[in-house]
Amino acid sequence: MSTAAAPAASPTLRLPRRPAPLLRHALRTQRWWFAAVAIIGFVSPYSTGATFLAAAPTAAARASFGHATQTLGAALTYLIPLPRRPETVQGYIWWKGLAWLTLLFAAWGLGAAVSLVRADEERGVTETWLASPVARVRVLMSGTWAFLLATLGAASLTALGIGAGLEAARASAGTAAVVGQCLPLVGIALACFAVGLLVAQLAATRHGALGLGTAVLLVLYALDALARVNPGLAGPAVISPFHLADISTPLVPGGSLDGAATGSLFAIAAILIALAALGFAHRDLYAPLLRRRVRAAHLTVTPSGNPLYRRAILSRLWQQRLGLMGWIGGTAIGAALLVSLARGVGDLLTSMGGIERILATSGTANPSLWVVSSVWFGVAALVIAACAVTQVTRWASDDVEGRLEMEIAQPVARWRVVLERFVALTLVSTLIAAVGSLVTAAIIPSQGLHVGIGPLVLATALLVPLALSYGGLGALVITRAPRVAMGLLSLIAVLGFYLPILAPLFRWPDWLQDLSLFHLYGTPLTTGVFWTGLWIMLGIIVIGFGGAMLAMSRREISR
Amino acid sequence: MSTDAAIRTDALSKDYGGGAGLFDLHLEVAAGEVFGYLGPNGAGKTTTIRLLMDMLRPTRGRAEVFGIDCQAHPVRVKREVGYMPGEMPQWGGLRGRDIVAHVAGLRGGVDAKAVSSLATRLDLDLGRRYREYSLGNRRKVGLVLAFMHRPRLLMLDEPTSGLDPLIQQEFFGMVEEACDQGATVFLSSHVLSEVERICQRVGILRRGRLVQVARLDELHRLRYHRFEVDFDGEVPLEAIGACPGVDNVVARDHHLTFDVHGGVAPLLRALGTGQVLNLVTHEPSLEEVFLAQFRDEPHGATEPAGTAR
Numbered sequence: 130m131s132t133a134a135a136p137a138a139s140p141t142l143r144l145p146r147r148p149a150p151l152l153r154h155a156l157r158t159q160r161w162w163f164a165a166v167a168i169i170g171f172v173s174p175y176s177t178g179a180t181f182l183a184a185a186p187t188a189a190a191r192a193s194f195g196h197a198t199q200t201l202g203a204a205l206t207y208l209i210p211l212p213r214r215p216e217t218v219q220g221y222i223w224w225k226g227l228a229w230l231t232l233l234f235a236a237w238g239l240g241a242a243v244s245l246v247r248a249d250e251e252r253g254v255t256e257t258w259l260a261s262p263v264a265r266v267r268v269l270m271s272g273t274w275a276f277l278l279a280t281l282g283a284a285s286l287t288a289l290g291i292g293a294g295l296e297a298a299r300a301s302a303g304t305a306a307v308v309g310q311c312l313p314l315v316g317i318a319l320a321c322f323a324v325g326l327l328v329a330q331l332a333a334t335r336h337g338a339l340g341l342g343t344a345v346l347l348v349l350y351a352l353d354a355l356a357r358v359n360p361g362l363a364g365p366a367v368i369s370p371f372h373l374a375d376i377s378t379p380l381v382p383g384g385s386l387d388g389a390a391t392g393s394l395f396a397i398a399a400i401l402i403a404l405a406a407l408g409f410a411h412r413d414l415y416a417p418l419l420r421r422r423v424r425a426a427h428l429t430v431t432p433s434g435n436p437l438y439r440r441a442i443l444s445r446l447w448q449q450r451l452g453l454m455g456w457i458g459g460t461a462i463g464a465a466l467l468v469s470l471a472r473g474v475g476d477l478l479t480s481m482g483g484i485e486r487i488l489a490t491s492g493t494a495n496p497s498l499w500v501v502s503s504v505w506f507g508v509a510a511l512v513i514a515a516c517a518v519t520q521v522t523r524w525a526s527d528d529v530e531g532r533l534e535m536e537i538a539q540p541v542a543r544w545r546v547v548l549e550r551f552v553a554l555t556l557v558s559t560l561i562a563a564v565g566s567l568v569t570a571a572i573i574p575s576q577g578l579h580v581g582i583g584p585l586v587l588a589t590a591l592l593v594p595l596a597l598s599y600g601g602l603g604a605l606v607i608t609r610a611p612r613v614a615m616g617l618l619s620l621i622a623v624l625g626f627y628l629p630i631l632a633p634l635f636r637w638p639d640w641l642q643d644l645s646l647f648h649l650y651g652t653p654l655t656t657g658v659f660w661t662g663l664w665i666m667l668g669i670i671v672i673g674f675g676g677a678m679l680a681m682s683r684r685e686i687s688r
Numbered sequence: 689m690s691t692d693a694a695i696r697t698d699a700l701s702k703d704y705g706g707g708a709g710l711f712d713l714h715l716e717v718a719a720g721e722v723f724g725y726l727g728p729n730g731a732g733k734t735t736t737i738r739l740l741m742d743m744l745r746p747t748r749g750r751a752e753v754f755g756i757d758c759q760a761h762p763v764r765v766k767r768e769v770g771y772m773p774g775e776m777p778q779w780g781g782l783r784g785r786d787i788v789a790h791v792a793g794l795r796g797g798v799d800a801k802a803v804s805s806l807a808t809r810l811d812l813d814l815g816r817r818y819r820e821y822s823l824g825n826r827r828k829v830g831l832v833l834a835f836m837h838r839p840r841l842l843m844l845d846e847p848t849s850g851l852d853p854l855i856q857q858e859f860f861g862m863v864e865e866a867c868d869q870g871a872t873v874f875l876s877s878h879v880l881s882e883v884e885r886i887c888q889r890v891g892i893l894r895r896g897r898l899v900q901v902a903r904l905d906e907l908h909r910l911r912y913h914r915f916e917v918d919f920d921g922e923v924p925l926e927a928i929g930a931c932p933g934v935d936n937v938v939a940r941d942h943h944l945t946f947d948v949h950g951g952v953a954p955l956l957r958a959l960g961t962g963q964v965l966n967l968v969t970h971e972p973s974l975e976e977v978f979l980a981q982f983r984d985e986p987h988g989a990t991e992p993a994g995t996a997r
Contacts, residue, residue, distance in 0.1 A: 334780070334781065336781070428807075428811075428815075430807035430808050430812070430813075430814055431800055432798075432803045432814065433788070433789035438786060438792075441793065441794055444790050444793060448782065448786075448790075530777055531773065531775060531776065531778060534743060534773055534777065535773070535791060535833070537742075537743065538741055538769075538773070539766060539795045540764070540796075542763050543762075683745070685743060685744045685745055686738075686743040686744075687744060
């Protein structure tokens with residue numbers, strides 16, 4: 130027999146109070162973006178400054194270089210602002226090293242805001258916060274403060290990069306000028322963050338918010354770009370954060386920080402954040418601010434009759450049809466834009482002098498063809514790599530979000546899942562590369578160039594092993610650590626992009642460049658197949674996907 | 689192994705370290721049986737199902753489904769199985785009908801009429817996007833995916849979690865019909881009442897070990913009677929405590945509560961030695977029996993003497 134004992138008084142357990150958990154959570158979600166932007170923010174101005182002396186070692190060379198850059202800038206004015214004093218290292222860093230960084234900071238702002246609002250909501254994090262005695266405004270403001278802190282950190286590293294670049298070019302600029310040049314970066318990041326916060330209140334999902342936000346930023350970017358070539362649009366362009374960020378040039382000799390424009394960036398951010406907070410306060414959780422009333426509809430009880438769902442690979446592609454159309458459309462526009470600039474840029478390069486040195490190893494004596502081969506197909510390689518990274522991210526989320534478990538629960542061999550991913554990526558990259566090349570083939574005659582079908586097909590076809598190399602690496606990574614796949618692959622892509630730029634600067638051994646997949650792709654349009662590169666890429670593909678098949682067969686599937 | 693076993697495990701173990709996992713599971717589920725797999729959270733129910741589905745790899749031991757080795761021939765096993773995970777995947781913006789078509793495409797041999805019938809019974813609108821589904825509707829999608837190909841074995845991880853009582857009744861009907869058609873059902877749960885409703889046998893798992901396998905009527909033997917007695921004057925505590933099967937005796941002034949397992953004749957004689965003013969007795973539900981079995985036992989204090997089969 131046992132008898133009951135009186136319950137002992139248990140001591141009250143008090144968890145230690147930790148400071149600002151909302152802020153820490155928001156900072157934690159920013160860490161990968163912060164790392165990427167900070168690294169690029171440092172490397173871009175630094176590498177630009179470090180290459181300046183090699184490009185223009187004497188005063189005469191600088192004048193010529195400045196003139197050439199000015200003309201080149203005029204040809205690229207649809208994309209980035211016109212160069213200012215490019216014959217000086219400060220002006221050159223501002224134009225080549227910093228001007229495009231506004232796009233990066235803007236993209237970061239949008240992504241961070243959408244993640245704060247929609248991704249946290251979809252993960253149930255926001256509901257947990259709001260279930261504790263935390264006001265909605267505080268959730269939003271903590272995320273905003275965290276983003277501001279992260280942006281200030283990244284901008285500080287950019288300032289250090291500018292300083293290091295100037296030092297490498299044996300030049301200097303005042304601290305105020307350097308810091309002042311980074312202020313618009315913080316401003317545009319915050320303004321785009323605010324745009325993201327607002328559109329995230331209007332969209333129902335993370336992808337929807339990201340799509341809507343991207344569309345808004347593209348319109349604002351286009352407004353700025355059009356205003357550069359059409360002064361009549363300068364008035365309306367003041368609503369574009371890109372325009373307001375481009376105005377300030379304190380780093381450039383004779384330039385200055387436009388206080389009104391920079392202040393406007395922060396004012397726009399403040400207004401939009403306030404509106405977003407208002408929207409957040411008035412909407413339902415998990416719902417957009419404006420929602421359609423659900424109409425009574427008849428019950429659908431039959432499975433979809435779409436035959437594409439019956440085939441695993443086609444089903445994969447169909448499920449991402451909108452994204453695919455975006456990639457294909459973007460590639461087509463990019464090809465049209467860059468190839469249509471080939472002749473102008475080629476003429477400009479000819480006028481620069483010293484182009485012969487570049488052309489000597491490029492497999493062509495025609496600078497315009499070099500532009501198509503190196504610039505357009507270089508961009509195409511970047512696009513293909515980015516697309517491969519998004520595919521790998523999708524595979525990783527299949528794993529993390531339980532869809533892989535449901536696939537494996539069907540009578541499907543595990544290796545087949547990897548094979549289907551391989552085939553799907555092959556189809557996606559072929560489709561994107563083919564569309565880009567078709568546009569190239571259509572526009573290239575207008576530039577007075579003739580490219581045989583063979584080299585064009587070769588340059589297009591070799592983009593596929595490039596994508597599959599990233600896919601192979603990703604497939605291998607996600608068998609061990611699906612959650613880090615996207616960050617790791619993005620890092621590999623960023624480092625791979627910069628490696629061929631930095632290696633000659635620092636006189637690193639040639640083999641080091643072979644670590645860059647972009648270097649392995651080469652310039653097949655003009656130099657043919659870079660066989661070493663192709664073999665290495667094929668090796669990566671075989672090891673990556675083969676290893677992934679083996680690992681998939683042996684690993685455990687568990688969330 | 690007997691050829692009519694739907695599931696058979698032999699010393700099946702998955703050691704996660706730190707005492708967590710599943711250890712030396714010997715289990716046999718007959719074809720056509722509805723088997724309830726019970727245990728508190730973290731007992732190892734999902735681990736067992738995932739081992740049978742070849743999602744996890746055993747540390748030692750083996751598992752078979754219809755005589756097919758789960759690790760050696762997982763694809764053959766999955767042809768026979770309808771699986772519903774404990775946690776449904778996230779399909780985002782895909783509509784219910786697209787998800788069903790996609791999974792049916794992977795599996796093959798799914799009759800659209802069977803899907804329609806299931807969706808109608810479960811009152812599930814397949815035209816809506818997955819992210820718009822409530823938790824219960826997501827579980828319904830899981831049930832449709834598990835039942836739609838009329839599998840020989842249904843492996844369901846906490847299938848009624850999130851379902852409203854009406855749909856739970858429909859689910860019980862679906863299980864009974866599947867059983868009538870010869871299917872075997874292996875379902876995990878920590879809700880004894882639902883297991884009591886449909887299962888023929890149950891296995892009770894605790895801290896990774898199978899502590900009991902019994903038919904439901906056998907499990908009822910675990911039941912006991914709870915007595916509450918008020919005495920006028922002195923309480924015959926010693927006489928009552930000495931009765932066989934008396935346990936958990938709590939005395940407060942002239943009020944006595946205790947549990948009695950087995951016969952009550954000796955107890956009635958002991959009660960007669962005192963002046964009984966009031967006597968109330970009731971039989972705890974199987975749920976209470978189950979809870980009493982697992983409540984307040986320190987780790988390692990009640991390890992089973994052997995592995996139940």
